[in-house]
Amino acid sequence: MSRRATIxxxxxxxxxxxxxxxxxxxxxxxxxxxxxxxxxxxxVDGNREAYRAALNYNNGIRLFDGFLRMNSRDGHGRWVDxxxxxxxxxxxxxxxATGLRLEKNQFYRLDAGFRIVNYRNQLxxxxxxxxxxxxxxxxxxYDLTLFPQRRVQFVIGxxxxxxxxPALSSENIAVGRGSGSEPAFPRDRFFVFTDDLRRVNNQWxxxxxxxxxxxxxxxxxxxxxxxxxxxxxxxxxxRRDDPVHGMxxxxxxxxxxxxxxxxxxxxxxxxxxxxxxxxxxxxIASLNPTSNVLVTRQAYVLGRGRRxxxxxxxxxxxQPAEKWAVSNTTSLHQTRLAxxxxxxxxxxxxxxxx
Numbered sequence: 001m002s003r004r005a006t007i008x009x010x011x012x013x014x015x016x017x018x019x020x021x022x023x024x025x026x027x028x029x030x031x032x033x034x035x036x037x038x039x040x041x042x043x044v045d046g047n048r049e050a051y052r053a054a055l056n057y058n059n060g061i062r063l064f065d066g067f068l069r070m071n072s073r074d075g076h077g078r079w080v081d082x083x084x085x086x087x088x089x090x091x092x093x094x095x096x097a098t099g100l101r102l103e104k105n106q107f108y109r110l111d112a113g114f115r116i117v118n119y120r121n122q123l124x125x126x127x128x129x130x131x132x133x134x135x136x137x138x139x140x141x142y143d144l145t146l147f148p149q150r151r152v153q154f155v156i157g158x159x160x161x162x163x164x165x166p167a168l169s170s171e172n173i174a175v176g177r178g179s180g181s182e183p184a185f186p187r188d189r190f191f192v193f194t195d196d197l198r199r200v201n202n203q204w205x206x207x208x209x210x211x212x213x214x215x216x217x218x219x220x221x222x223x224x225x226x227x228x229x230x231x232x233x234x235x236x237x238x239r240r241d242d243p244v245h246g247m248x249x250x251x252x253x254x255x256x257x258x259x260x261x262x263x264x265x266x267x268x269x270x271x272x273x274x275x276x277x278x279x280x281x282x283x284i285a286s287l288n289p290t291s292n293v294l295v296t297r298q299a300y301v302l303g304r305g306r307r308x309x310x311x312x313x314x315x316x317x318x319q320p321a322e323k324w325a326v327s328n329t330t331s332l333h334q335t336r337l338a339x340x341x342x343x344x345x346x347x348x349x350x351x352x353x354x
Contacts, residue, residue, distance in 0.1 A: 021067070028077060034067040040093075053121040056094040063090040081105045094118035109148045115139040130192045135165030155221070157205035167195040169233065191284075193233040193240070202226045207252075215258030216265070223250050227276075237285040246276030259317070267314035274307045296348045303341025310334045 023032040040062050044051045070083040082103040089096035095117055102110040115138070122132045139161055146154040170190045207221035225248040233240040250272035257264045280301035287294050310333070317327035 025073075026070075028073050029070045030073060032067075032069045034065070035063065036065040037061065037063045037091075049122050049124075053123055056118065056120055058092065058094075060092045062093055064088060066090070075105055077104070079104065089116075094120075103148075106149050107147065109145045111141075111143045113139070113141045130168060130170040130190065132168040133165070135163055135167060135197055137161070137163045151211040153209040155205070155207050155209070157203075157223075159201075159203040159205075161199075161201040163197055163199040165197055167197050169193045169195055191235045191238050193235045193238070196232045198230040198232075200226075200228045215261055217256045219252075219254040219256075221252040223252075224248075225250065225274075238283070240280070240282040242278065242280045242282075244276055244278045246274060248272055248274035262319050264317045264319075265314070266317075267312070269310075269312035271310040272308075274309075276305045278303055278305070293349065298346045300344045301341060303339060305339035306337070308334075308336045 021032055021034040023030060025031070039060070040057060041059055042057050066085075066087040068083070068085040070080075072081045075081055080102050082101065084099075084101040086099045087097065090098075096115065098114045100110075100112040102108075117137045117139075118135075119137065120134045122129070122134070139159075141157070141159045143155065143157045146156075170192045203223060203225045205221055205223040207219065209217065209219045211217050227244070227246050227248070229244045231242070233242075250270070253269045255265055255267045257266065259266075278301075280299065282299045283296070284298075285294060285296045311331075312333075313329060313331040315327060315329045317325055319325040
């Protein structure tokens with residue numbers, strides 16, 4: 001079978017409209033818009049799964065590119081001075097993105113983003129078809145800056161990364177180690193799992209920026225990153241749950257000064273202390289072809305891991321004359337890993353030769 005995939009793509013003239021920016025007045029705002037939409041038609045000649053793994057576009061009416069901008073006429077709107085909205089892929093494309101900016105001069109600026117990625121890969125080349133994905137990943141990000149034009153600013157942020165959908169994975173499991181008898185779980189046997197992916201990553205941030213005068217600026221950011229993976233794996237005669245939950249608080253401190261001055265400083269210090277709790281609950285059942293005995297194994301693992309990591313660098317530059325300067329950079333890095341776990345395995349029958 002041919003592995004190549006050729007793609008045909010047309011925009012129907014009756015339904016397509018090119019991007020043309022139009023500006024008009026609406027109340028106390030100037031509004032400019034631009035939209036490009038049409039009909040996407042796709043013809044695939046060759047391996048359709050190879051095409052879906054690479055691009056995955058399909059037929060339908062789409063918004064290829066959209067743009068909306070609103071500006072207050074005098075720069076002093078009641079609630080907002082500028083609105084910018086962008087989008088592409090709306091209508092069913094596997095890759096879609098929407099961006100939004102709201103700004104009120106001297107008071108706030110909000111930047112938001114929303115993206116969708118639909119991924120499919122069912123190629124037989126991946127472990128003989130034992131690996132595959134048909135998942136949807138949604139990205140969200142929100143950043144709010146208070147008093148963006150002032151000497152002291154405050155920032156608040158939130159990100160979310162969510163992945164869901166069915167998938168296939170495989171694992172080589174060997175339990176029997178006896179000689180003269182075929183084990184219940186031979187080494188050349190792979191279990192193919194049907195996975196239900198459920199992964200979520202949320203991050204919260206708060207901090208501030210300050211201009212101290214003399215070209216010196218300070219910035220500080222404190223964040224908390226929460227991760228959760230509750231994916232379940234199932235196969236005939238086999239069940240495995242291995243959830244992972246954890247949180248990573250992190251801090252970032254920075255100092256920057258004008259590089260054109262005789263003495264300039266640039267430094268950054270970052271620290272993160274993460275902790276993950278994990279559990280493995282696995283139950284396997286298989287028939288020994290030699291002894292014709294049903295062998296079961298149940299394994300349970302419980303543990304916690306901790307990782308503390310810090311890094312920093314500071315550059316000091318002195319410029320006594322216009323044509324030469326002396327600088328020194330000092331860096332440090334530290335990583336510490338620690339953790340503990342417990343393992344229990346129950347096997348029936350207990351005979352290692354089954």
